[in-house]
Amino acid sequence: MNQFAIRFTIAYLLLIPLQALVFDHMVLFNVAVPFVFIYLIVMLPVTLGTNVSVVLGFLAGLGMDMFADTPGMNSLSCTILAFARKPLFHLYTTMDDDLAGRSPSAQTMGSASFLKYVLTLSLCYSVLVFTIEAFQLFIPELLLTRIVASTLYTFLLIYTLDSLLIRRREKRL
Amino acid sequence: MNELILFFRKNSKWFVFGFFVVLSCTMLFNSNPYHQHLYLTSAGRAVSSVYKSGSMLSSYLNLRSINEDLNRRNAELQAEIAAQNELISTFRELGYTDTLVADSGVRHFDFIVAHVINNSIARPFNYITINKGSKAGVRPELGVIDQNGVVGIVSNVGSGSARVISLLNPNFRLSCKIKRSDYFGSLVWDGKDPREALLEELPRHTVFNPGDTIVTSGYSAVFPEGLPVGVIMPDNNEHNENFFTLRVRLLADFTTLGNVQVVVNNYRAELDSLSAGEAEEAKRKPFGN
Numbered sequence: 001m002n003q004f005a006i007r008f009t010i011a012y013l014l015l016i017p018l019q020a021l022v023f024d025h026m027v028l029f030n031v032a033v034p035f036v037f038i039y040l041i042v043m044l045p046v047t048l049g050t051n052v053s054v055v056l057g058f059l060a061g062l063g064m065d066m067f068a069d070t071p072g073m074n075s076l077s078c079t080i081l082a083f084a085r086k087p088l089f090h091l092y093t094t095m096d097d098d099l100a101g102r103s104p105s106a107q108t109m110g111s112a113s114f115l116k117y118v119l120t121l122s123l124c125y126s127v128l129v130f131t132i133e134a135f136q137l138f139i140p141e142l143l144l145t146r147i148v149a150s151t152l153y154t155f156l157l158i159y160t161l162d163s164l165l166i167r168r169r170e171k172r173l
Numbered sequence: 174m175n176e177l178i179l180f181f182r183k184n185s186k187w188f189v190f191g192f193f194v195v196l197s198c199t200m201l202f203n204s205n206p207y208h209q210h211l212y213l214t215s216a217g218r219a220v221s222s223v224y225k226s227g228s229m230l231s232s233y234l235n236l237r238s239i240n241e242d243l244n245r246r247n248a249e250l251q252a253e254i255a256a257q258n259e260l261i262s263t264f265r266e267l268g269y270t271d272t273l274v275a276d277s278g279v280r281h282f283d284f285i286v287a288h289v290i291n292n293s294i295a296r297p298f299n300y301i302t303i304n305k306g307s308k309a310g311v312r313p314e315l316g317v318i319d320q321n322g323v324v325g326i327v328s329n330v331g332s333g334s335a336r337v338i339s340l341l342n343p344n345f346r347l348s349c350k351i352k353r354s355d356y357f358g359s360l361v362w363d364g365k366d367p368r369e370a371l372l373e374e375l376p377r378h379t380v381f382n383p384g385d386t387i388v389t390s391g392y393s394a395v396f397p398e399g400l401p402v403g404v405i406m407p408d409n410n411e412h413n414e415n416f417f418t419l420r421v422r423l424l425a426d427f428t429t430l431g432n433v434q435v436v437v438n439n440y441r442a443e444l445d446s447l448s449a450g451e452a453e454e455a456k457r458k459p460f461g462n
Contacts, residue, residue, distance in 0.1 A: 050190075
C-alpha cells in the first residue's frame with residue numbers, strides 16, 4: 001500500500017506535466033487527442049477502496065485542469081472514471097486476490113483482458129470528456145470522430161507505456 | 174443513531190463520489206474566465222514554472238519562421254516610417270508646425286514583449302500562457318498581439334506569468350471592421366478550424382471582396398485601431414435578413430506562437446471613467462461589440 005502511494009506520486013508528478021508539455025501537442029488532424037495521463041487511473045490496484053480511487057481520480061483531473069485551463073472538465077471525467085473503474089474491471093476478469101495491491105498491467109492481468117480493460121477506460125474517458133465539451137460548444141460532425149479517434153490513440157499510447165514499463169521491470173529482475 | 178452512522182459508512186462511496194462530482198461541476202459551470210482562481214489556471218506559480226522550463230527547451234524549434242515574420246513586419250514598419258516622414262516633411266513645408274497643437278507627450282499605447290510558454294488550439298475554449306505577469310505591468314483585460322495580428326486578451330495575472338484568452342475561444346468577441354471602410358462586425362471563433370474565424374453582424378449593405386483585410390475597429394480600449402486580424406475568404410455568402418457572416422482566415426498563426434506583445438493603453442483610465450455610466454452594459458459585453 002505504502003509502495004503504491006510512492007509509485008502513484010511519482011507517476012502523478014511525471015505524467016501530468018508530460019501530458020501538458022508533450023502529449024497535448026501530439027493531437028492528430030485536430031481530432032485525436034491522446035489522454036495518456038488516465039494511466040493514473042488505469043494503474044490503481046483493483047483492491048483499492050472506491051473512496052480513495054475517487055479522491056485520486058479527482059486529483060489527477062484537477063492537476064490536468066490546472067495545466068490545460070479546462071476548469072472542471074477533466075476533474076469531472078476523472079472522478080466518474082475512477083468511480084466506474086472497479087465494475088469495468090470486473091467485466092473482464094474476476095481474479096481480485098491475485099492482484100491484491102498490484103497495478104493492473106498486461107503482466108499481472110494477462111494481455112487480452114488488460115487490452116480490453118484499457119480500451120474500455122479510454123472509450124469511457126473520451127466519451128465523458130467530449131460530451132462535457134459538447135455541452136459548452138456543440139459541433140455534431142466532430143463529436144463522434146473525436147471520440148473514436150481519441151479512444152484508439154489513447155489506447156495505443158497507454159498500451160505502449162505499459163509495455164515499456166514491463167520490459168524495464170524484467171530487466172531489473 | 175448507530176444505524177445512521179452505519180448507513181453513511183456503508184454508502185460512503187456514493188457520498189464521496191457525489192461530493193467530487195458537485196465540486197467539479199461547480200468549476201465547470203463557473204465559465205467566466207475572469208472569475209477563476211489564479212491557482213486553478215495555468216498562470217499559477219507551480220504550473221507556469223513547469224511551462225516555463227518546457228518552453229526553454231522548445232522555444233528554439235520555430236525560430237526560423239518567427240524570424241521571417243519579424244523581418245517582414247520590420248520591412249512593413251520601415252515603409253510606414255518612410256511614408257510618415259514624407260507626410261511630416263510635407264506639413265513642415267506648409268508651415269503648419271507653428272500652428273499645430275503639441276502632442277500631450279504621453280504615448281497612446283505601450284507594448285510589453287512576452288514569450289508564449291503554453292498554447293492550445295485543439296480545445297473548444299483555448300487559452301495561452303505568457304511569461305510576463307504583474308511584475309512586468311501586465312493587467313487583466315489588456316490586449317495581446319503578435320507580429321502578424323491579434324492574439325487574445327489577458328484574463329488572469331500571476332506575479333511572473335499571465336493567462337490569455339485566445340482568439341480561438343468563443344468567450345472572446347473582437348470588434349473588427351473591413352480595412353478602408355467603416356463597416357464593422359464582431360469576430361468570433363466557431364471552434365472548427367484554428368486558422369479560421371467568423372466575422373458576424375456585418376450590415377447587409379456592406380461592400381467587400383474576398384481577400385479584403387479585416388482590422389480591429391478601435392471601438393474598445395483594448396486594441397489600437399487598424400491592427401490586422403484576418404483576410405476574408407472566398408465563397409462565403411452566409412447571411413440572414415440583416416447581417417452578413419463572413420469566414421475569415423486569421424493572420425496570426427496560432428500553431429506557432431512565439432513572441433507576443435501585450436498592449437497597454439495609457440488612456441485606459443480616462444476612457445473607463447467616460448464609460449462608467451455604461452458599466453452595467455459593459456459588464457455583459459466586456460469587449461464592446
